[in-house]
Amino acid sequence: MSQLSISCDTNSLQPVECELIPCKIDYTGKAKVASYFKPTISETSKSTYIGSFRGKPLDGGDLTLGEDTIGVVCEKTFGSLDKTKLKPIGKFDKIRAWNWDTKPSSNDVSAQALQWLTISAAIHEPISPDNLKEEETEENN
Known part of the structure; x- marks a missing residue:
């Protein structure tokens, strides 16, 4: 079983824009996305966008990560035969x-x-005896 772990100083990483487009492109590598994909902000809302990709109209919106979550873009680099390394960029x-x-x-x-x-953070959070007592008190009232 493989395991993924990323350890880096996120303060040293440059901010990047992350776009999730509903299509499959048979290409892996860097692309000049800003040259070919230029969304425009819709007049209806600040977080609603209108764009197009290869002539197809797209509707977009921003999904904010949680306060305690940082998204990291990585490049795959190859180590030994059984190891793949990810370099945060x-x-x-x-x-x-x-x-x-x-x-x-x-x-x-x-x-x-x-x-x-x-949801995952909530269900995997350790339960202390104090939390159990609080729950029992609330149920009895």
Whole structure:
């Protein structure tokens, strides 16, 4: 079983924009996205965007990461035969998610994935005896 661990000083990383576009491109590597993908801010809301990709209209919205979460963009580098290393190259605190035919909403898979971070932290949080006593007191009242 493989395990992923990233350890870096996020303060030294440059902020980057993270765009989640609903398409598959058979290419891995750097691309001049800013030259070819220029979303425009919609007049209806500051966090709603309109753009297009290859002639297809897109509706987008920002998904903010939690206060205690930092997104990290990494490059894959190769170590020994059984090890793949990731080199952090940038950080982000929000993801702009795009849809082809629907306005962004909390029902989007990407929004639900970010909600899972909060849910996961809550269900994996250790329960202290004091927390149990508080729960029992609330249930008896």
